[in-house]
Amino acid sequence: MEAAVDRVDGESISRLLRGWRARVDARTLPELRGVFPRPGRRLSQKHVARMTGVSEGWYRALEAGRRQDFSESFLLRVAQALRLSEAETLTLFLAVCGRRPPESGRDRSDLPRGVKALLEQQVSYPAYLSDVAWNVVAANSLMGEWFPWVTRPQPNLMRWALLHPEAREQMLDWEDSCARIYLAMLRVASNSNPGNEELRTLVRDILEADADCRRIWAEEYDVVEHRDGHDFRLRLPYHGNAEIRVTTHVLLPIQRPDLRFVFITPADGWAGV
Structure with a gap:
């Protein structure tokens, strides 16, 4: 057979x-x-x-x-x-x-026209594009207003969320709702792309820099592929530090499967965006 x-x-x-x-x-x-x-x-x-x-x-x-x-x-x-x-x-x-060919060192700013237009025309909710190592390669204006860190040089979601002090203030229930999930995502990515030096460096830098992340990494075995549909709570200066609940949505552009198109919407009918 x-x-x-x-x-x-x-x-x-x-x-x-x-x-x-x-x-x-x-x-x-x-x-x-x-x-x-x-x-x-x-x-x-x-x-x-x-x-x-x-x-x-x-x-x-x-x-x-x-x-x-x-x-x-x-x-x-x-x-x-x-x-x-x-x-x-x-x-x-x-x-x-049974797998896709490796990416060929493509310029991160070389975005398909349709994907770039979709991002720029998204004016209702924060949205951004990130690569396989969670480097933010583009973001709409509302994302920059909610999260000014994406406008800084070489913004990286994992480095900000897991290592930057402001993330622990702005992402409520930081350890359970953020750190454990993001580290579980890094575990999947590092095992799915063992030859990706940037991912290996990202994991190493995070674990070397933060004791809480090292502890969680050592005691947890959970794996999470993505954060699509995940609800979490924020407290941002953009909203006057009032608590809000949001949901993340993750799409994969067919023209660039190495990118994630992520946007954030209100959870439970909240209309304060």
Whole structure:
């Protein structure tokens, strides 16, 4: 039964890889200049293996759909050799290893037009965009009025919420409603992205800097993927330090799955935003 599943899965990605390879004219590839004998029109498996730095047998196993321990760097080299588009590279990664390709050092300010417009046009509630390490890459004007820290250089939600003294004053029930949940989110993120140096540094810096966070981290085993739909209480200067209850909503822009679109709304019908 297992072999049948492998064969079906393999046929799908095999057909795609053969088709992608067949459309590449080997004569146009600078990587194959000087190769003897000189390549003709057809890009062969041997050519792709040469361009990706592996044996012909290793590449042949990929194209045959045989499940191997193919590394991300190898799959990225295959995508480059076959001149794959972003969507084709995504398909290759999902078919072979079941995960998305790593982000390519994209400029954080390079936001899709629609996502940026949606953020700027959100005038009723505070809203912001954060990346996988909770760096705030953009925020609307109301978010800056509620939480002035997002206008400071290199704002980071986790560093502010877990390390800044004002967070403990403004986020009521700080330990239970904030610290335990955010640390549980960091636990999920650090295990989901073990190769992300920025996330590792973020966790290390927080635990080294704060004794309460170290204690919670050591005594808790909870994991939380996101804070969507979570209610919490705030006391902000923007609201004259009156207590308010709000709910967070987290959306993932399809054009930038590495970002979170977060906005904050009144809880229980509160209309004082």
